[in-house]
Amino acid sequence: MTIRLVTDSTADLPEEWLRAFGITVVDLHLVEEDGVPVSTSAATPDEIAEVYEGLLADPDCTGVVSVHLSRELSRTWQSAADASTRFGGRVLVVDSQGAGMAFGAVVAQCAWAAARGLGLSATYELAERLCRGASTFAAVESLDSLRRGGRISAVAAIFGGALSMRPIIILRGGTIDLAAKARTTTKAHQKVRSLLREELSKGDVLVAVHHHRSPERAEDMAAEIRKETTFPERVRIVEFDEVLGWHLGDGAVGVSVTGLHDTEFPIPGVSPQDEA
Numbered sequence: 001m002t003i004r005l006v007t008d009s010t011a012d013l014p015e016e017w018l019r020a021f022g023i024t025v026v027d028l029h030l031v032e033e034d035g036v037p038v039s040t041s042a043a044t045p046d047e048i049a050e051v052y053e054g055l056l057a058d059p060d061c062t063g064v065v066s067v068h069l070s071r072e073l074s075r076t077w078q079s080a081a082d083a084s085t086r087f088g089g090r091v092l093v094v095d096s097q098g099a100g101m102a103f104g105a106v107v108a109q110c111a112w113a114a115a116r117g118l119g120l121s122a123t124y125e126l127a128e129r130l131c132r133g134a135s136t137f138a139a140v141e142s143l144d145s146l147r148r149g150g151r152i153s154a155v156a157a158i159f160g161g162a163l164s165m166r167p168i169i170i171l172r173g174g175t176i177d178l179a180a181k182a183r184t185t186t187k188a189h190q191k192v193r194s195l196l197r198e199e200l201s202k203g204d205v206l207v208a209v210h211h212h213r214s215p216e217r218a219e220d221m222a223a224e225i226r227k228e229t230t231f232p233e234r235v236r237i238v239e240f241d242e243v244l245g246w247h248l249g250d251g252a253v254g255v256s257v258t259g260l261h262d263t264e265f266p267i268p269g270v271s272p273q274d275e276a
Contacts, residue, residue, distance in 0.1 A: 003114035003123050004055045006066040008043060008076050009241045011104035012210065016268040021111035026051055028069070028076060028243045040243045042075040049083035052091050063120035067094040067107050067127050072174040092124040094131060097174035101208030101238050102134040102256035109261050130259050133202075135172040137179065137195050138210070138254030139188035143167050145249035146176065168192055189221055189253065193228070196255055200229055204260035206267070207235040212245035212252045221253055233270045234260070 007013070009027045018025065026048055030037040048066070055061050066084065071077035077095045084091035096103030106127055114123045140146070146169070165181040166188035179195060182188035199205070207225060211218035218237050226232035240248060248254070 001062045002060055003063045003065060003118065003120050004061050005107050005111040005114065005123075006048075006051060006055070006064055006080075007104065007107045008068050010069040010074070010076075010099055010244050011067070011107055012100045012208070012238050012241050012244070013104040013108060014236075014238060014268070017104075017108050020266070020268045021108050021115070023107055023111050024051055024055060026076070026080075028074065028241075030242055030246055037246050040074075040246060043079050045079045045082040048076075048080050049086055052083060052087055056087060056090060062090070064091045065094065065110060065114070065120065065123045065127055066091060067096050067103055067110070067131070069099055069103075070097050070171070070174040071095045072097075073099065073176075090120075092120060094124065094127045095174070096131045096134075097172075098131060098134050098136060098256075099171055099244055100136060100210050100240065100254065100256050101206075101236075102136045102171070102258055103131055104238075105206045105208065105256070105258040106130040106134065109258075109265055112265055113261065126261060130261060134256065134258040135170065135199055136210075136254055136256040137192045138169050138171070138248060138252055139182075139185065139192050140167055140169065140248050141185070141251045142249065143169075143178075145247055168195070170195070185217070185251070189217070189224075192221070192253070192255060193224055196225070196257065197228070199257040200225075202259070204231070204263055205234065206258045206260050208256045208258075209235065209237045210240050210244075210252075210254040210256065211237070212240045212248055213250045214253060215239075217251070217253045221255065225255065234267060236267070236269075
């Protein structure tokens with residue numbers, strides 16, 4: 001008897017992680033006009049309810065914990081909450097208050113813990129706790145994409161774009177704020193690493209370096225972070241999904257930090273030799 005984990009595509013979990021932990025993903029989408037993306041679309045309650053129904057039809061599945069993109073950034077959490085009311089308490093829904101692997105790493109850890117016997121309520125509580133401690137910093141080329149998508153205030157967008165500065169944003173507690181700015185991309189990435197140091201000093205964490213169409217920048221960021229940690233094997237590179245990428249814009253590089261609940265957690269793609 002097991003608890004299953006559901007999330008959405010903005011968790012940015014690699015396929016290897018999805019297979020390893022048996023996680024089910026609901027897709028969010030870009031909305032296009034004449035072949036050009038103009039907005040994004042949340043999953044509907046009916047789409048998510050269909051996923052829950054399919055999982056709960058398995059006699060071995062006793063419940064579902066569903067963890068989603070911050071409710072401040074998408075209606076997907078609300079759709080999941082609405083869908084959950086159809087299943088008599090067998091589905092519990094978590095507002096991650098985050099995006100990307102900041103909560104994707106939470107989902108993976110919860111799926112692993114559930115497979116080892118953690119119950120429905122305890123898995124939900126673990127997801128809530130880990131999500132509250134996660135954070136994401138990102139260096140973007142401008143705030144125009146976030147403003148266009150309605151994800152940051154016009155005042156912050158104007159301030160961040162002043163004098164061609166490179167904005168550094170932080171996503172924590174469900175909302176996006178301007179954390180700092182720099183004159184060049186290189187200095188912006190240095191500032192991100194500086195802001196990360198406090199997060200990395202908190203103890204055992206998982207780190208994901210995200211990027212949108214900028215793999216070289218992500219590789220450079222990951223390499224520098226690995227030099228500053230005692231756990232380089234826990235620093236992974238993950239591409240932003242199409243929805244987050246559209247909001248952040250080309251060239252964006254972000255770093256998510258999520259607490260590690262159990263140091264025995266098997267990071268897909270990392271061998272015991274890597275961890276030694």
